[in-house]
Amino acid sequence: MQLTHVPHPVLAKQCAPLTPADLKAGVHAALIKEMKKDMVANNGIGLAANQVGLDLALFVIDEALAAENNVPSAFANPEITEYGKEADEIEEGCLSIPGTWLTIRRAKKIMFKGLDEHGNKVKFRARGMLARVLQHETDHLFGLTIKDRATKKSRSS
Numbered sequence: 001m002q003l004t005h006v007p008h009p010v011l012a013k014q015c016a017p018l019t020p021a022d023l024k025a026g027v028h029a030a031l032i033k034e035m036k037k038d039m040v041a042n043n044g045i046g047l048a049a050n051q052v053g054l055d056l057a058l059f060v061i062d063e064a065l066a067a068e069n070n071v072p073s074a075f076a077n078p079e080i081t082e083y084g085k086e087a088d089e090i091e092e093g094c095l096s097i098p099g100t101w102l103t104i105r106r107a108k109k110i111m112f113k114g115l116d117e118h119g120n121k122v123k124f125r126a127r128g129m130l131a132r133v134l135q136h137e138t139d140h141l142f143g144l145t146i147k148d149r150a151t152k153k154s155r156s157s
Contacts, residue, residue: 001038001052006097006145010050015057015141018076023119028058032074032117035060044095046133048140051096059137061130069130074117078138084109084127092136094146102150106135 004010022028031049039047039060049056058076066073086108091101110131113123126134139149 001034003038003042003095004051004053006147008053008096010053010055011096011140011145012143013050013055014143015048015050016055017057018115020115020119023076023115023117028056028076029117031056032058032060036063036073039095042095045129046137047095048137050140057141059141061133061137065130065133069126071124071126071130072116072122075122075134075137076115076117076119078112078114078134078141080110080112080135080138082111083107084131090132092132092146094136096140097145097147100146102146104136104146104149106132106149110135112138 018028035047035049035052038052045062045065046059048059057078059078060074063073084107087105088108089103089105092104093101108131109125109127112126112134116122139145
């Protein structure tokens with residue numbers, strides 16, 4: 001798989017949802033495995049399907065981050081249903097914008113829901129780095145990158 005870079009059009013559009021039936025049947029299992037490998041090979045902590053050129057509402061996250069938070073490491077059709085009031089600003093990079101680090105303001109806590117890689121519904125609260133990664137990857141699936149989210153301060157630097 002090859003990484004897709006900005007300004008590729010697939011990175012600027014809302015991705016197509018996956019069906020629970022396809023996930024349950026394992027239709028996307030090989031893709032998810034390959035995305036996890038590519039994410040690790042490129043030193044990422046998350047990777048969305050559109051970052052490998054696919055119009056699918058699917059992303060994977062770092063296995064260790066998932067394990068320490070007791071959540072799955074692959075998600076389809078994600079939705080952030082609630083953002084906490086507290087936010088922080090941290091520099092983020094993106095595999096689709098190599099060599100760029102921008103200051104991004106994100107909620108410290110979120111309520112997240114979607115499907116796991118087996119088509120099961122998941123819903124949980126996330127905080128800290130997990131919340132940040134989920135927000136970053138969910139943004140991708142709605143056509144947003146860190147360039148769209150960057151604070152004014154980091155855009156001008």
